Amino acid sequence: MTAKSNKIERRPFMAALLQHRGDALIVPGLGSPTWDCFAAGDAAETLYSWGGMGLAATTALGVAIAQPSRRVVCVTGDGEITMGIGSLAVIADQAPKNLGILVLDNESFGETGRQRGLSSNRLDIAATAKGMGITHTMTVTEQGKVGELADFLFKTPGPVLAVAKIALTQDPWCLPEKDGAAIAHRFRMALGLEKA
């Protein structure tokens, strides 16, 4: 499969998916996953990120460990999950039942000039996740599968990982708060960990 055959449009797809979030905590990785989640509707329970490439999945694991009764969903990209690919083995080993990971795979480094990513060629992220020990994986290639994906990410006992083959689109900038301390404080307030 090449990026040219990827049909899913990320912004409407993510907006439709996050309609199903319920009380889940969302941990998007830096760049487009963060912009997508903000564009879908601002929420204190979304832990926006502007940096630390490669760390979204393990940050989400930390959140899932500390909040075992809440569903936690990491939204990341093919470039970021590849940089932190070992995280998948760590997550499989810890086996958090409340953690789902969504990889928005446009097979490109979209943020930096649309350079080719490794998943455009031989790398199969879902198969890698399985090999790392995340036995429940799903690959989505159509916009219409949002309902099925939502059940998988928000309800199936974790850890689960889904890959959505998304188109390489040019979306309008949609930037949330960038002060990490403000993001952290709002997130922790929503969890009852900080006073106003």
Add this chain to the structure above:
Amino acid sequence: MPATTTPHGWSQDVLREAKKRKITTVCTIPDGGLTQLLKLVETDGDMRLVTLTSEQEGIGVSTGCWLAGGRAMIAMQSSGVGNCINALGLPAAFRAPCLMLVTMRGQWGEFNPWQVPMGQATRPALEAVGVKCFPVDKAEEVSETFIAAADLAFNSRVSAAVLISQRIIGAKGFGQE
């Protein structure tokens, strides 16, 4: 050669003080000098040991953990510090605490030249990204040093590293000493 043992019970001291401070997750790439501490963590029903593939993952886990109301620390060898430098921007940006326990290589009587560059660069590299360093070279001072670093990290929400000297751990000689 058997795994290095830790005399004077500093591992027990660290576990006790960690538990007092509700640090219940320890992320690690192991080191010989951490053997006893990691065994204590693994066999303690109230503790969670997170084995990593690269030390930087521990920065993600501990930051996420704190953001959601838990407390974690990372235990690693000094060479692992090099793998963490960019990741340390994450807790800094969130103004989240980050506590590291580092067993030093490449300093006191090192046998392996490959350990020397990162061992010698550990403290300057950590300080360059804003981590407060707490070196300790006497086993009986590990406890109070760990307390100071942990309290600074969690109360002031900064990154802090306890650097345990090779003088405490002992240099390994691969049977050629």
